[in-house]
Amino acid sequence: EPEVTQTPSHQVTQMGQEVILRCVPISNHLYFYWYRQILGQKVEFLVSFYNNEISEKSEIFDDQFSVERPDGSNFTLKIRSTKLEDSAMYFCASSDSLMNTEAFFGQGTRLTVV
Amino acid sequence: GDSVTQMEGPVTLSEEAFLTINCTYTATGYPSLFWYVQYPGEGLQLLLKATKADDKGSNKGFEATYRKETTSFHLEKGSVQVSDSAVYFCALSDGSNYQLIWGAGTKLIIKP
Numbered sequence: 720e721p722e723v724t725q726t727p728s729h730q731v732t733q734m735g736q737e738v739i740l741r742c743v744p745i746s747n748h749l750y751f752y753w754y755r756q757i758l759g760q761k762v763e764f765l766v767s768f769y770n771n772e773i774s775e776k777s778e779i780f781d782d783q784f785s786v787e788r789p790d791g792s793n794f795t796l797k798i799r800s801t802k803l804e805d806s807a808m809y810f811c812a813s814s815d816s817l818m819n820t821e822a823f824f825g826q827g828t829r830l831t832v833v
Numbered sequence: 834g835d836s837v838t839q840m841e842g843p844v845t846l847s848e849e850a851f852l853t854i855n856c857t858y859t860a861t862g863y864p865s866l867f868w869y870v871q872y873p874g875e876g877l878q879l880l881l882k883a884t885k886a887d888d889k890g891s892n893k894g895f896e897a898t899y900r901k902e903t904t905s906f907h908l909e910k911g912s913v914q915v916s917d918s919a920v921y922f923c924a925l926s927d928g929s930n931y932q933l934i935w936g937a938g939t940k941l942i943i944k945p
Contacts, residue, residue: 725876750931761938762877762922767931775931810877822933824869826876 725825742811752812839936854908856923864925866906
């Protein structure tokens with residue numbers, strides 16, 4: 720069964736450092752998303768990506784965040800200068816159409832900023 | 834704006850008990866509704882979905898019916914098992930944008 724793969728599973732970084740979270744979406748999917756879940760809180764939408772550009776982003780997704788699809792398979796989330804409050808589980812998801820159909824989620828990357 | 838409200842947890846039940854986790858929503862248009870499950874230490878998995886009114890989604894013994902008149906999508910299971918212990922999230926997509934709107938999640942604890 721096809722799946723979304725995220726690496727690393729856990730990343731610890733110092734405040735102010737840049738981090739890149741990596742995702743390999745399902746190969747025939749066209750829509751890609753990042754969500755995050757701060758421990759004990761709601762899952763929050765960050766950004767969606769289609770046709771090599773951002774389709775929509777939330778207020779959380781400020782200038783410190785960027786996304787990229789550097790090749791035909793990877794989809795990355797970069798945080799330029801991490802803050803303590805960026806500590807969360809980050810989920811990548813992909814779908815073959817807009818979200819009326821199933822979105823497949825990766826296992827998540829737990830980011831800990833110290 | 835669109836929103837999803839779930840019953841607060843944790844919900845603690847004995848094995849073989851009947852489960853209901855309430856979910857109500859507000860949305861413009863005709864959203865699709867989803868239940869996702871997060872087992873301890875794992876990611877988000879789609880449990881079931883319904884895309885129009887009166888649809889019933891079902892999977893692994895879980896069911897939920899899309900009720901437009903009550904704007905609800907309650908999750909039910911007739912006989913829960915210890916392995917069902919997880920956090921359950923109700924979510925919606927109105928299809929006009931690219932994001933899922935999530936409920937707060939309900940932690941379910943099943944005791945043997």
